[in-house]
Amino acid sequence: xxxxxxSGPGEYVVQMKQITKIxxxxxxxxxxxxxxxxxGEIHALMGENGAGKSTLMKMLFGxxxxxxxxxxxxxxxxxxxxxxxxxxxxxxxxxxxFMLVPSLSVAxxxxxxxxxxxxxxFIDKAKAVExxxxxxxxxxxxxxxxxxxxxxxxxxxxxxxxxxxxxRGARIxxxxxPTAVLTTQETAELFVELKNLKKQGYTIVFIxxxxxxxxxxxxxxxxxxxxxxxxxYNTKDVTKEEISRLMVGRxxxxxxxxxxxxxxxxxxxxxxxxxxxxxxxxxxxxxxxDVRRGEILGIAGVEGNGQKELVDMLxxxxxxxxxxxxxxxxxxxxxxxxxxxxxxxxxVPEDRMLYGIASGASIxxxxxxxxxxxxxxxxxxxxxMKAIHAEADRLIKEYTVLCKSRSQQVGMLSGGNIxxxxxxxxxSNHPILILADQPTRGIDxxxxxFIRKKLVELSRSGIAxxxxxxxxxxxxxxxxxxxxxxxxxxxAYFEDTAGLTDEIMGEYMLGLKKQSAEEVRRVCHDQEx
Amino acid sequence: MTRKREIRFIIxxxxxAICIALLVATLLIFISAGGDTFHEKLEATGEALRQMxxxxxxxxxxxxxxxxxxxxxxxxxxxxxxxxxxxxxVCIMFSAxxxxxxxxxxxxxxxxxxxxxxxxxxxxxxxxxxxxxLIGGAVVAILMLLPALLKTKLSVSEMVCSLMLNYIIMYxxxxxxxxxxxxxxRGQIMSYPFRETSAIAPIVNNTxxxxxxxxxxxxxxxVAVILxxxxxxxxxxxxxxxxxxxxxxxxxxxxxxxxxxxxxxxxLGGFLAGAGGGxxxxxxxxSFSWSALPGYxxxxxxxxxxxxxxxxxxxxxxxxxxYLSKGCDLMATYAKVPAQLIxxxxxxxxxxxxxxxxxxxxxxxxxxxxxxxxxxRLNLNKEG
Numbered sequence: 001x002x003x004x005x006x007s008g009p010g011e012y013v014v015q016m017k018q019i020t021k022i023x024x025x026x027x028x029x030x031x032x033x034x035x036x037x038x039x040g041e042i043h044a045l046m047g048e049n050g051a052g053k054s055t056l057m058k059m060l061f062g063x064x065x066x067x068x069x070x071x072x073x074x075x076x077x078x079x080x081x082x083x084x085x086x087x088x089x090x091x092x093x094x095x096x097x098f099m100l101v102p103s104l105s106v107a108x109x110x111x112x113x114x115x116x117x118x119x120x121x122f123i124d125k126a127k128a129v130e131x132x133x134x135x136x137x138x139x140x141x142x143x144x145x146x147x148x149x150x151x152x153x154x155x156x157x158x159x160x161x162x163x164x165x166x167x168r169g170a171r172i173x174x175x176x177x178p179t180a181v182l183t184t185q186e187t188a189e190l191f192v193e194l195k196n197l198k199k200q201g202y203t204i205v206f207i208x209x210x211x212x213x214x215x216x217x218x219x220x221x222x223x224x225x226x227x228x229x230x231x232x233y234n235t236k237d238v239t240k241e242e243i244s245r246l247m248v249g250r251x252x253x254x255x256x257x258x259x260x261x262x263x264x265x266x267x268x269x270x271x272x273x274x275x276x277x278x279x280x281x282x283x284x285x286x287x288x289x290d291v292r293r294g295e296i297l298g299i300a301g302v303e304g305n306g307q308k309e310l311v312d313m314l315x316x317x318x319x320x321x322x323x324x325x326x327x328x329x330x331x332x333x334x335x336x337x338x339x340x341x342x343x344x345x346x347x348v349p350e351d352r353m354l355y356g357i358a359s360g361a362s363i364x365x366x367x368x369x370x371x372x373x374x375x376x377x378x379x380x381x382x383x384x385m386k387a388i389h390a391e392a393d394r395l396i397k398e399y400t401v402l403c404k405s406r407s408q409q410v411g412m413l414s415g416g417n418i419x420x421x422x423x424x425x426x427x428s429n430h431p432i433l434i435l436a437d438q439p440t441r442g443i444d445x446x447x448x449x450f451i452r453k454k455l456v457e458l459s460r461s462g463i464a465x466x467x468x469x470x471x472x473x474x475x476x477x478x479x480x481x482x483x484x485x486x487x488x489x490x491x492a493y494f495e496d497t498a499g500l501t502d503e504i505m506g507e508y509m510l511g512l513k514k515q516s517a518e519e520v521r522r523v524c525h526d527q528e529x
Numbered sequence: 530m531t532r533k534r535e536i537r538f539i540i541x542x543x544x545x546a547i548c549i550a551l552l553v554a555t556l557l558i559f560i561s562a563g564g565d566t567f568h569e570k571l572e573a574t575g576e577a578l579r580q581m582x583x584x585x586x587x588x589x590x591x592x593x594x595x596x597x598x599x600x601x602x603x604x605x606x607x608x609x610x611x612x613x614x615x616x617x618x619v620c621i622m623f624s625a626x627x628x629x630x631x632x633x634x635x636x637x638x639x640x641x642x643x644x645x646x647x648x649x650x651x652x653x654x655x656x657x658x659x660x661x662x663l664i665g666g667a668v669v670a671i672l673m674l675l676p677a678l679l680k681t682k683l684s685v686s687e688m689v690c691s692l693m694l695n696y697i698i699m700y701x702x703x704x705x706x707x708x709x710x711x712x713x714x715r716g717q718i719m720s721y722p723f724r725e726t727s728a729i730a731p732i733v734n735n736t737x738x739x740x741x742x743x744x745x746x747x748x749x750x751x752v753a754v755i756l757x758x759x760x761x762x763x764x765x766x767x768x769x770x771x772x773x774x775x776x777x778x779x780x781x782x783x784x785x786x787x788x789x790x791x792x793x794x795x796x797l798g799g800f801l802a803g804a805g806g807g808x809x810x811x812x813x814x815x816s817f818s819w820s821a822l823p824g825y826x827x828x829x830x831x832x833x834x835x836x837x838x839x840x841x842x843x844x845x846x847x848x849x850x851x852y853l854s855k856g857c858d859l860m861a862t863y864a865k866v867p868a869q870l871i872x873x874x875x876x877x878x879x880x881x882x883x884x885x886x887x888x889x890x891x892x893x894x895x896x897x898x899x900x901x902x903x904x905x906r907l908n909l910n911k912e913g
Contacts, residue, residue, distance in 0.1 A: 315782070338784035347782070355782040358775040369772060369783035372765045397758045 019069035047224035092165025155186035248506035262292030273323035298479025344432035359411030416447030577864035595888035614805020615829025633826025635697030639806025647727035662807035669803025688800035
């Protein structure tokens, strides 16, 4: 219930003015963003991954500090130096990945950090349970106070998170993609609860890129793209198509010289892949496609629509529930990574710090990790250090890795140079299939250009490339043909990327449109199965 | 940071760490020193410190003054033999991020098995010791399959498993000794004497060296250091062990056989500990009489930490530990510092030395941070 109808600063519970955030690695996540919240509204914060919405909210919750700009809460200028300061000013956050202790009960989680005591020593469990019950009833968020968090379903965990924020006095709730982990019924339930909170005068920030949900529940929305705000709108005044156009779009196109692809035989053949995750959510739904020699097949889509799961299956980080995948006729599902590599598959992993490198080891040690056992690098039981030095120096030169020497620690390099080390290894051991998962995310323009050129060059030399990228610019520029993933399925297949526009892509990416099964099936180039 | 500055930094920091440690030790000694007046106490403290710091190598007498003594150096070097082996053993296991604590039981079992071969299997001189030591190492290597395979197949903590294994080994050996193997003609529980063919000879056959038990075992230990260094830094298996230790997910993604390498690291570690036990037993003793864990395995852990898991640094760390322990012994004997305090002082010195290693990590973070800031500045300049 908006209790202040007047215009001027009093109208807003939160005002963020000209916020700029530059991370230590040089990435500018927010550039001059204005953001405000009216009391008692549900406000959507929309944008693709990497648009800067999480960063903006982290600053409002005190997890990050802005490089410049001002934050006002209830008209008072504040420095939110930590989450506890934000909580003290009535700001709460419900994280996408729950911050709960699984082995404790719901009530115990509720009172973490503010535990009620009996005679000053013992934890008063009864009081914690009572408190949980009271809040649970007051806000109509039904949880079982005595159940262990590990035993309750995801939807209830989320309620616990919301209650946790409310118990701590939050009047403004930031919800980071709250529906990403929920089933349809749980989502419906959540919306009822959020509307209920709104009625009681609570303000909610709803981070999401699901158009239908936004239209259903929010009052206003702020759209972000590439670290900038694209404007604030009343939800009832905009159409889904307009939102899609504002959200998905490209910078000035850096055109890339690219000959027409001459696709050869099928290298990677994926059929009917299905995967249901641990929360019983179908993440991959009947995925079938082919990647042929000499072509780049792009997979576009808003992140979280099954791309990560797909790559995980192809490199055996996970096993699908059904379906098949083969490289040159040999099944790769469930094979050890060593065997997959022997078949000529290379992977540029999405999480480069976890899988891509050993940050404490030298550049040299990082570029030979997939080939250290090969004959050319060994002399009897020992390494042939000369050959290894030569290989490292060659790769550093060919991939223009900016470093002091081959023995420099990889962790000391910049993001772009770390990624160059990864691609130097992955591209150089005679692969026949390259899986490139977000190959240029978060790295500088120079390295990005270099890696894109290299991918095109390799594909034209007869290598099959599967490019997964949330960067629309990248998939549309690099790919010869393109599939769009939405909600675990292939929503569209475009044989030729020429003539494709951002608007068309946006509609498929956000699920406004979907091609027929026949159209999608064209990506399987042998039609028998 | 340049390489030169880096080295200078390390030297300065080590000196500072040692100075602080000595300061704290001095304070403790002063508090417990005998004497009624401040002056007497001060004198006693000075004497104790002298014993601890230079006593391990120099004989101090009022008449002849301070003079270097070869025998004392030989003592220290001989004391390093078993701890070099356990230090190497722990280095290899910890490098793979496997916190296997079995070096302690391993060295006891290796010593026991080698002793049995030395007693019951007749063989020509020269060959006898070699075979006995190798069998000792092999038995412990096989035993280490237990924590290693439990870890890789069932995710059982190798730390708990190997720790418990130490006590099982100790009690099984005690049981065997008491029940079957003891020489009943002796006044205490000890085995029959080893065959003379099995003895490991002193490096130089004079009273100084044979008295100190500085045997060819020391040379073997140094050879083991070089082999381990080559293995860790110049072979594909050592490389795989180190990469798994740094980032296991990366190693798996790169196609390394993570499970096998984890097993290999522990089996090798077991072999080194076992062989070290054999070398120590046949070099120093003429019959087996250990009735408790010898403590070399624990010292090995300390050494590996001091050496940052680098085999080449193990002899230095082992020397430091042997020197310190000898110095503290002398202090207890000659300077009337209560024996209990010795352990405290040893602990304090080690604490500051290990803390220096923690500082190294902290410094590492600082370097990364400053590099990142540099990049951020550069990027900003580019944008602006």
